[in-house]
Structures are given as C-alpha cells and as structure tokens.
Amino acid sequence: MVTTRRAFGGIAAGLAAGAILGAGEMASAKRAMAAAATKPPVPKAKIQPPQLPVRLDGRKVEPRDLTRHAAEPLRYVVSPDTFRDDELQVFRRAEAANEYVADVQRRFPRTDAASRTLSAPTRTEGPTLTEGPKPNGDVGVMATKGYWGDVAGYVHLFEHSQYRGAKWDFRVDWGTQRDFRSVFCILWACSNISDKVSSVDTNVAYLDGNIPHIPYTILFEHIELKGQQLWLYNSIGNGAEAPGLYPDLGILGWNDVASSMRYY
Secondary structure, three states: OHHHHHHHHHHHHHHHHHHHHHHHHHHHHHHHHHHHHHOOOOOOOOOOOOOOOEEEOOEEEOHHHHHHHOOOOOEEEOOHHHHHHOOEEEEOOHHHHHHHHHHHHHHOOHHHHHOOOOOOOOOOOOOEOOOOOOOOOOOOOOOEEOOOOEEEEEEEEEEEHHHEEEEEEEEHHHOOEOOOOOEEEEOOEEEOOOOOOOEEEEEEEEOOOOOOOOOEEEEEEEOOOEEEEEEEEOOOOOOOOOOOEEOOHHHHOOOOOOOEEEEO
C-alpha cells in the first residue's frame, strides 16, 4: 500500500512538474510572440543620389541635393536625352514632368525606334516565377490602358543588376501592379518582390500603329502607386545602348526601391 502511494505520489509530482514546465514554455512562447509583434519592421530602402548629373525642374543641382526632397513625390524621368546627354531629369510637379514627357514623345516618335533590330538582350538568366511574352516582339492580343491608348508587351524585373538573380516577368495586359508584396499569387500563396528590383528590361508599345508615341513604364517607391516615381522610357529595339534596357537601377538611385508599377 505504501509502495502504491509512493508510486502515485511520484506520478503526481511528475505531472505537476510537467505542468509547471509546460506553463513556462507557454509563457516563453507568449513573450516571444509579443516581442515579434512589437519588433520594428525592416526599414524600407531609401532612394540614393543618382550616379550621374541631375537637373531638378530644369536647373542643375548636385545629385545629393535630391535627398532634401525625400518627402516629395519627385519624378525621375529617363528619356533618350538621358542616354545622349548623360543627365537625368527630375521634376517636383506632375505638370512639369508631363510636359517634358510629351515633348520627348514628340521628338522621338515610334517610327524612329521601329527601325532598330529587335533581339533579346544578353544576360545570365535567374529563376523565372512565371513566363510572359518572349522578347521577340510578341506583345500578344491582350492589352491595358496607357495615356494615349491600349498598350501591350512585357516588363522583366530582376533581383540583381545586369539582369542577374531572380527574374519576374509581367505581361502588360495583367494591368497596373499596385503592390509588389503580393504578386504571382496561387491561392493564398504570393511572392513578395517589394524593394528587390535592381535591373529592368521593359518593352511596352501602343497597339494602335497610328499612335506615334513610345510609352513609359513607371516604378513607384511605395505600394498603391505612391511616393517618388521612376519613369523608364520604352523602346521596341534592344540595341546595346537602346532605352528599354536598364541593367543597373543603382545608377539612377533606385536599387531595391520599387514597390508598385504602372504604364503611361
């Protein structure tokens, strides 16, 4: 009888100890969850000063001076002028940026780009999450709206400079990409490419051949098309120096910054 009591006493003690241990583990888990909930989010990558001369609203400024306007929705506009003059145009007002873009589209009509030979750029391929139209001029039959009409084509975004690392292919007919944190969704599983884009191959054109303009692909600093903007000129030609190929967004100060995208 004494032995039985001792046995039950040992079992009870063991259960009590286990309960105390379990309670301690639960308390530790709760503390860990609370710490995770209060842990500050990873800070968003900041736009850096461009590595080429800058004109802000038409006036020459030091690239580092743009950091004074970090809270403003600056518009970094790349055009054939950028490639010719090695100079980046930046605007504070939407009206000024739109006027400049309209002037660029008049001075460099689509017929000039159409004379270039279309070929795929040389690059080291990364893993592809989804396939869009191939870089052989196939813009498909679906489209989305640009400023002057329906546009179609593709945009290839890359994780690293020189078109290396992971590759994310977007068909233009998929429309505006408002949140890079949730792309290529399958059921409840999505990919997060926000703040991860370092190089771009963009080939977007108006479907109507009577529209002489070449559209822009616009990357935004924040989700929902907010924050500062990077306007990338499109070309249907993929020559070594042709617009449409951007092997290093760091030159423009935009390495690992973009969080949404649309077309103009």
